[in-house]
Amino acid sequence: MMRSMFSGVSGLRNHQLRMDVIGNNIANVNTIGYKRARVTFQDMLSQNIRGASSPQGGKGGTNPQQIGLGMTVNSIDILHTQGSSETTGKVTDMMVDGDGFFMVGDGNNTFYTRAGNFDFDSAGNLISPSGLMVKGWMADDSSGDIDTTGAISGIQIPKGQAIQPQETQNISLVGNLDANAVTYDDTVTPPTGTTVPVSLTVYDSLGNSWPLTLHLDKDSASGQWLVTRIDNPGWTTAPSVSGGPIIFDSTGKLTAAGDGPLVITGAPPNANAFVAGTNPITVDISSLTGYASDSGESNVELNSQDGYSSGVLNGYSIDKTGIVTGRFSNGLTKQLAQVTLANFNNPAGLMKVGENNYVSSNNSGQAQIGTAGSGGRGDISPGKIEMSNVDLSQEFTDMIVTQRGFQANSRIITVSDEMLQELVNLKR
Known part of the structure; x- marks a missing residue:
């Protein structure tokens, strides 16, 4: 033949x-x-029909046949190579912009995929269309911190989950107290001079909100302000405030002797008391200034405070690092989880196993697991999917x-x- x-x-x-x-x-x-x-x-x-020969005896060499x-x-x-993107607007759709793979699994096996058309099931698990759980790190329930060095697991975010209340422990004020304010005098009726009300809302251990109003009065000592009184919102033990005076120097900045925090104590009904030495409310005044105001008015307001009432999860968003942030009914936003990405030295060595999934092989190298945007892993584009x-x-x-x-x-x-x-x- x-x-x-x-x-x-x-x-x-x-x-x-x-x-x-x-x-x-x-x-x-x-x-x-x-x-x-x-x-x-x-x-x-x-x-081989004939091998090669070298030049010899005055004759040239011959090539092999x-x-x-x-x-x-x-x-x-x-x-x-990167596929083109399709904008879907769906929050749980994700695309890896660059290298990297999403990690999904069924509890026993881990798979890698570029297809980010994910959704939540009835138990709040973030899953692929084939029911595999998307892997990542869950945030700490109390602090909201995410430990990306810990073990990865399936991401579970039940819609409507509750967040426990946090009592107020720290308050920060910001604003300016007019250097030309008139000294406050309450020995006459009606009182004369300048008093600056500062409206606050604090939360007790049960999540009840309580409105408080601090009154800052210009003292007879030049450049000094005192917290003379605080409204009682109906607490079992009336709130009181200690600390001060608030002292500014000739440049309108707080002095070392007058920049210490104010401390609010008291006891709301049916909740933990704000007790000095245990859990008082500390009011940071280090951002206040004492400059002269053209309008002749002082303006001091709440900058931040760490308390909040209880709430339930209303929605969520995902950023380019894969962090899932929850929005709660009490207005709080909190980190809930972070999606994991994996990368390989040789992605072409991965083996296809169907359902848009890959598994590692002897020539793909070990999965290099980490966060999006680090270690050569691409960013995550939420609301998009990668096309073929x-x-x-x-x-x-x-x-x-x-x-x-x-x-x-x-x-x-x-x-x-x-x-x-x-x-x-x-x-x-």
Whole structure:
């Protein structure tokens, strides 16, 4: 039999394999996160007819004479180039902008995927369309801190989950007390001079909100202000304030002797008391100034405070680092979880297992797990999904080339058969 016939057979077989890969690429042109494959060929072993000889005896050397025995597949590569993005507006849809893979699992197995069309199930688990849980780090329930060095787990965020109240412990004030304010005098009726009310809202251990109003009065001592009284909102033990006076220097800045915090104590009904030495409310006044005001008015207001009432989860958002932030009915926002990304030294070494998922292999390297935007891992684009990176113009061109290659190899077999037929006819 002729060697050319077997070469043609190898060409037919492997061009058919290439056509199978092209067909799969085209079939997945609209598959979320799909990465196209590419087939490359190489020649097979060659039969030596004559070896090479070196120059000698006044004669030149000769090259080897070899006849190739056909071709075979060199590689089937997965091309992990970035696919185009599609904006969906859905909060739980995510796209990796750059390198990296989402991690999903079923409790026993871990898979990697570029398809970020996720959603929540009835238990609040963030899952892929096939029911695999999206992996990440859960935030600490009390502090909201996320430990990205700890063990990863499935992300679970039940809608409507409650957040316990936090009693107020720290308050910060900001503003200016007019240096030209008139000294306050309450020995006359009605009192004269300047008093500056500061409205606050504090929360007890049960989450009850209590409005308090501090009254800052200009003292007879130049440049000094005193907290002379605080309204009683109906506490069992009336609130009181200690600390002060508030003293400004000639430049309108607080002096070392007058910048100490104010301390509020008292006992709301049916809740933990704000007791000095245990859990009082500390009021930071270090941001106050004592400049002269053109309007002749002082303006001091609440800058921040750490208390809040109880609430339930109303919604959530995801940022480019994968942090899921919850919005609660009490107006509080709090970190709930962070999505994990993984990267590989050789992503092309990953093995496809269906459902847009990959598993690691001996040649992919170990998964390098971390946060988005670090360690060569891309950012996360929420509200978007990554489309397939299949280029139809490239696939159709490859299809034409493959078809012509298949036809040419089939012609080799046909011509070889005709030559054999001529050889048989010599007998007649």
